[in-house]
Amino acid sequence: xxxxxxxxxxxxxxxxxxxxxxxxxxxxxxxxxxxxxxxxxxxxxxxxxxxxxxxxxxxxxxxxxxxxxxxxxxxxxxxxxxxxxxxxxxxxxxxxxxxxxxxxxxxxxxxxxxxxxxxxxxxxxxxxxxxxxxxxxxxxxxxxxxxxxxxxxxxxxxxxxxxxxxxxxxxxxxxxxxxxxxxxxxxxxxxxxxxxxxxxxxxxxxxxxxxxxxxxxxxxxxxxxxxxxxxxxxxxxxxxxxxxxxxxxxxxxxxxxxxxxxxxxxxxxxxxxxxxxxxxxxxxxxxxxxxxxxxxxxxxxxxxxxxxxxxxxxxxxxxxx
Numbered sequence: 001x002x003x004x005x006x007x008x009x010x011x012x013x014x015x016x017x018x019x020x021x022x023x024x025x026x027x028x029x030x031x032x033x034x035x036x037x038x039x040x041x042x043x044x045x046x047x048x049x050x051x052x053x054x055x056x057x058x059x060x061x062x063x064x065x066x067x068x069x070x071x072x073x074x075x076x077x078x079x080x081x082x083x084x085x086x087x088x089x090x091x092x093x094x095x096x097x098x099x100x101x102x103x104x105x106x107x108x109x110x111x112x113x114x115x116x117x118x119x120x121x122x123x124x125x126x127x128x129x130x131x132x133x134x135x136x137x138x139x140x141x142x143x144x145x146x147x148x149x150x151x152x153x154x155x156x157x158x159x160x161x162x163x164x165x166x167x168x169x170x171x172x173x174x175x176x177x178x179x180x181x182x183x184x185x186x187x188x189x190x191x192x193x194x195x196x197x198x199x200x201x202x203x204x205x206x207x208x209x210x211x212x213x214x215x216x217x218x219x220x221x222x223x224x225x226x227x228x229x230x231x232x233x234x235x236x237x238x239x240x241x242x243x244x245x246x247x248x249x250x251x252x253x254x255x256x257x258x259x260x261x262x263x264x265x266x267x268x269x270x271x272x273x274x275x276x277x278x279x280x281x282x283x284x285x286x287x288x289x290x291x292x293x294x295x296x297x298x299x300x301x302x303x304x305x306x307x308x309x310x311x312x313x314x315x316x317x318x319x320x321x
Contacts, residue, residue, distance in 0.1 A: 001026060010211060012036050027057055041066055052258040057217070061184045072112050073098070086269050102186075103125035103220045117215075121170040122186075125215055132217040140165050140212065147225040150258050154235045160206065163232050165225070167214035176211065179244060188226035191231035207235055219266050239306055246310060249285025253293065256286065294310040310318045 009018050013028070014036030024031040029048075037046050038251055041062025050057040055069070060206040064077035072089040084090045085105060091110060098110045102124050103115060108116035113126035122198055124135060134140050144165045168176075173187040187214045196204040210228045212221060234242065255276050260266045277283030292301055292311040304312050 001031065008118075014038075022276040026056060027181075041104065047177050071095070073109050074106055075111065085116075086272060099124050101130045101295055102188075102218050104266070112282045119215060123170060123213065123215055125217070129217040129220075132219075133215040134212075134218060135215060137165065137167055140167055143218065143221055144210065144225050144229070147222055147229055147258075150222075151226055151229050151233065151254060154254060154257050155250045155302070156230060156254070158229065158233055158236065161232065161236045162228060166209055166211045168211040170213060173211060173213060188216065188220075189228045191235070193235050205235075205238075207232060219262075219264075219270070223259065223270055227251045228257050237306070241309055242305065243309065245281045245285035245288070246305065248281050248287075249287075249289035249311075250284040250305070252282055253289040256290065 007020060008018060010031065011017060011018055012024065012033045013030035014032050014260060015269070017033075019033070021032055023034055025034055025037055025046075027033070027037055034047070035045050037057060038044060039046050039059045039062050039094065041058055042057055046057045046059060047075060049060055051060055051063040052058070053063065064079060065267070069090050070076065071082070072094045073091045073095045077093060078092060081093045082090055083093065083096060084086040085107070087104070087106060089106065091107060095107055099116075099118065100106065101108055101113065104126060104235050106113050106126055106128065108124060108126045113128045116126035117123060118124050127152055142162065143163075149165065151158065154288065162311075170186065170192075173190050176190055176192060177187060182276060191210050192208040193210060194204075195202055210225070210232065212224050212228065216224065228251075231247065234247060234250075239247070252274055259274075260270050266318070274283075274286055279284065289312045295301075295312060296304060301312070
């Protein structure tokens with residue numbers, strides 16, 4: 001160690017016995033018998049690489065097993081790059097492309113969700129969400145009526161306007177969509193109506209129904225329902241020619257306003273999905289709608305949209321106030 005010692009002073013820091021000519025290792029500027037310097041994790045001698053913690057050497061694997069969080073999917077220590085979902089579950093980067101629950105966003109696997117279901121139309125629902133899935137149209141109708149009341153409380157009253165609801169598969173939803181944009185994005189709900197024109201004039205308008213993805217958990221179903229009911233409200237109140245980002249932005253705003261009243265962890269998850277969405281129609285449209293609602297009361301904002309077919313800027317909002 002680059003120093004001169006009495007033979008009786010050159011002793012192992014672990015057992016206190018003289019080292020004499022024995023092999024030794026140096027740790028903490030002190031000599032140790034190779035058999036005395038042991039990892040507190042496995043109690044085996046530390047040879048080669050180690051990690052020091054609290055002046056104690058640990059085998060690399062033992063250290064990670066003891067102090068590094070484990071992957072929620074495979075149980076391995078999380079070393080290097082890893083991810084964490086909204087619910088606090090951390091997982092290895094190698095699991096990033098695994099199936100996720102369409103509703104809660106968790107990775108669908110035994111350790112995390114107890115497994116789940118992949119339905120024939122591509123919908124994936126984990127077993128944490130499966131129990132509350134809406135599978136009958138009677139239940140769907142009950143929930144839709146409740147969401148009509150919720151929409152009315154926000155300021156959009158459908159009164160006696162009919163809004164029949166049906167459950168559908170994902171492929172059916174896409175087949176009925178009126179917009180090319182929807183063909184490139186998974187749909188969970190759709191409001192359908194028919195407008196008949198003759199010589200360029202509208203001669204008949206009729207609302208058909210609302211169709212919603214089957215097997216959605218109740219909270220998720222409710223958010224889709226209030227979104228589609230907002231579309232129905234725009235139809236019945238003859239909001240013609242609204243740009244897609246304006247109408248969708250307002251419909252997502254209705255989801256957001258309702259979810260803020262729920263005060264649950266699940267509602268907070270959906271709120272985060274809405275507020276952080278990078279989608280240029282649904283995400284940007286929502287953010288413009290929320291900003292517009294800060295400038296104008298709901299009733300005034302709705303009137304502005306009917307007249308101008310766009311969200312108000314700061315100056316326009318000032319004059320409407």
